Amino acid sequence: MSSTATTRPNGLALFILPSALLFALFFFLPIGLMALMSVLTGNPVVMPKVAFTTRHYARMIGDPYYLEVIWTTIRIGLVTTLVALLIGYPLAHWMARIKSRTGHALLLMAVLAPMLTGIVVRTFAWMTLLSDKGVINETLLAFGLISQPLKLMYSETGIVVGLVHIYVPFMVLTLTGVIGRIDERLEQAAENLGASPLRAFIEVTLPLSLPGILAGSLLVFALAISAYVTPILLGGFQIMTLPILIYQQISANFNVGFAAALGIVLLMISLLLVVAYNRALGLVSGQRELQ
Amino acid sequence: MQTTASHSPSLAASRPAAPARTAGSVRRSGRTLYLAINIAILAFLLAPIAIVVVFALNPTPFIQFPPVGVSLRWFEKFFASRDFMHALGFSLEVAVLTTVSATILGASAALALARGNLPGTRLIVATMLSPLMLPAILTGLALFQTYVLLDVGRPTWGLVAGHTLVTLPYVVRTTLAVLHNFDTRLEEAARNLGASPLRTFFEVTLPLIKPGVLAGAIFAFIVSFDQFPVSLFLVSPGNETLPVTLFNYLKFDLDGTIGAASVVSIVLAFVVVIGLDRTVGLRSYVKL
Numbered sequence: 001m002s003s004t005a006t007t008r009p010n011g012l013a014l015f016i017l018p019s020a021l022l023f024a025l026f027f028f029l030p031i032g033l034m035a036l037m038s039v040l041t042g043n044p045v046v047m048p049k050v051a052f053t054t055r056h057y058a059r060m061i062g063d064p065y066y067l068e069v070i071w072t073t074i075r076i077g078l079v080t081t082l083v084a085l086l087i088g089y090p091l092a093h094w095m096a097r098i099k100s101r102t103g104h105a106l107l108l109m110a111v112l113a114p115m116l117t118g119i120v121v122r123t124f125a126w127m128t129l130l131s132d133k134g135v136i137n138e139t140l141l142a143f144g145l146i147s148q149p150l151k152l153m154y155s156e157t158g159i160v161v162g163l164v165h166i167y168v169p170f171m172v173l174t175l176t177g178v179i180g181r182i183d184e185r186l187e188q189a190a191e192n193l194g195a196s197p198l199r200a201f202i203e204v205t206l207p208l209s210l211p212g213i214l215a216g217s218l219l220v221f222a223l224a225i226s227a228y229v230t231p232i233l234l235g236g237f238q239i240m241t242l243p244i245l246i247y248q249q250i251s252a253n254f255n256v257g258f259a260a261a262l263g264i265v266l267l268m269i270s271l272l273l274v275v276a277y278n279r280a281l282g283l284v285s286g287q288r289e290l291q
Numbered sequence: 292m293q294t295t296a297s298h299s300p301s302l303a304a305s306r307p308a309a310p311a312r313t314a315g316s317v318r319r320s321g322r323t324l325y326l327a328i329n330i331a332i333l334a335f336l337l338a339p340i341a342i343v344v345v346f347a348l349n350p351t352p353f354i355q356f357p358p359v360g361v362s363l364r365w366f367e368k369f370f371a372s373r374d375f376m377h378a379l380g381f382s383l384e385v386a387v388l389t390t391v392s393a394t395i396l397g398a399s400a401a402l403a404l405a406r407g408n409l410p411g412t413r414l415i416v417a418t419m420l421s422p423l424m425l426p427a428i429l430t431g432l433a434l435f436q437t438y439v440l441l442d443v444g445r446p447t448w449g450l451v452a453g454h455t456l457v458t459l460p461y462v463v464r465t466t467l468a469v470l471h472n473f474d475t476r477l478e479e480a481a482r483n484l485g486a487s488p489l490r491t492f493f494e495v496t497l498p499l500i501k502p503g504v505l506a507g508a509i510f511a512f513i514v515s516f517d518q519f520p521v522s523l524f525l526v527s528p529g530n531e532t533l534p535v536t537l538f539n540y541l542k543f544d545l546d547g548t549i550g551a552a553s554v555v556s557i558v559l560a561f562v563v564v565i566g567l568d569r570t571v572g573l574r575s576y577v578k579l
Contacts, residue, residue, distance in 0.1 A: 010407055012403050016415070019396045019419065022455065026453065027433075027456055030430075030434050034432065090328050091332045114336050117340055117560070120534045121343060121552075122339060125342050125553075128342055128545075133356075197321060198321065223424075226427065226428055243426065243520075246428065259432065260436065270425050274424045278417050
């Protein structure tokens with residue numbers, strides 16, 4: 001079929017239409033409407049007179065509180081990404097290099113198991129671990145290592161721990177693929193030339209896995225800044241991030257316009273990340289992926 | 292560690308007897324450290340799941356550690372709760388509907404992308420995969436606003452459409468992976484032997500891409516069943532999915548019912564994965 005090398009779409013191209021329709025109606029239209037709502041004074045369906053306004057964006061820029069929320073979101077995202085990379089890399093390296101098939105299957109299951117456990121469930125697990133009467137505090141108290149419970153929950157640290165746990169599998173799976181594609185003989189050659197395993201890793205494997213590091217980090221960052229459940233529960237409703245603020249604007253204030261404007265800001269950050277992520281993945285796979 | 296290792300050659304020069312052992316022990320302790328770090332990371336990944344099971348079985352009505360006994364009272368409470376049972380049923384209903392629509396749409400789209408000679412394939416693939424990286428909470432918000440503007444309420448099909456959007460990328464990706472891996476000469480051979488394009492499709496292409504499609508379907512089911520941010524905006528009160536019900540419960544209560552509910556949903560996810568792995572074998576397709 002493809003050997004005839006016709007560049008014109010054939011009959012199979014029509015199979016794209018149902019998905020195209022889904023995306024048009026339930027993705028592009030809603031996001032377009034959200035963008036529209038963010039510059040309108042009100043709901044055009046119920047209000048006869050609506051006008052264009054920039055007040056939602058002006059409010060965001062004019063009030064340091066909202067800038068602080070955006071910065072908190074980005075800060076939590078950055079720390080989560082960094083920790084996920086530090087934790088994810090060794091595991092990904094092990095998975096990529098392990099010889100035994102069973103070993104690989106077991107590691108894969110260990111990484112996938114948390115992914116199969118929903119976000120709410122895992123956040124609950126961290127609440128039982130980190131709360132004042134939680135596993136960690138009770139254990140430390142029992143051993144007399146601390147005299148009063150550490151404040152592990154209701155803090156950014158707690159949020160980061162929970163988020164790292166949730167998103168580290170994404171980092172591991174992205175990195176494993178990239179590290180697995182690096183020819184092991186390159187490391188062996190470096191070691192034969194007298195480099196220690198660590199030096200061979202730092203000078204050969206690490207630079208070659210940079211595109212994977214970039215792709216994994218962008219993915220985790222994008223996921224972390226859009227998290228809702230973990231920041232709200234582990235932050236105990238006290239730490240405000242962009243997704244929490246967006247939901248609050250809808251549920252408590254029913255300020256659809258302002259929520260839409262906040263959504264557009266989050267969307268813009270994410271779009272930038274998506275473009276960067278695709279670039280990074282392009283570096284990994286070259287032109288191999290498609291045609 | 293790096294300095295120790297890189298100094299060993301100079302050590303070797305001054306003390307001829309030592310080098311092999313020093314390099315060897317450095318290598319061995321490096322190896323031990325590598326394994327120790329990795330095992331600690333695995334413990335970090337898996338401990339919370341084990342903890343959930345412990346709390347599901349611990350009879351006290353609040354978080355207590357160490358556990359004081361084993362009881363099934365939270366499981367009884369979970370299965371006796373009308374709210375939780377309704378949510379569980381609704382979640383399953385939505386997940387099944389989502390899996391069916393995402394699988395059909397995603398597999399067709401992947402086929403069109405890989406075999407349809409479409410222009411701009413790269414851009415289309417990037418667009419179709421974008422719901423994976425764009426905040427799902429925005430997909431939820433945007434759909435919610437659209438439904439409000441169109442005044443359609445919060446129908447189940449609206450929720451399923453949102454779930455389909457965020458699960459479709461998985462099916463597209465796994466199906467595309469299989470389509471790119473298999474030898475197109477098989478299709479050409481069938482055509483050369485006189486099979487019609489339709490027959491080639493049903494007898495060669497479809498059986499070959501089946502594992503990829505099914506792997507995508509499994510992902511779609513699990514992602515939909517655990518989906519929270521899209522559902523948050525789109526469920527109506529009294530008709531909520533399990534994750535939303537769990538979340539609302541968690542805001543006020545932290546007893547073992549959540550643990551029991553968690554165990555049930557973990558077991559369900561594993562049963563789906565293992566069951567489908569047994570029937571179709573998905574191990575080789577679980578690659579990002």
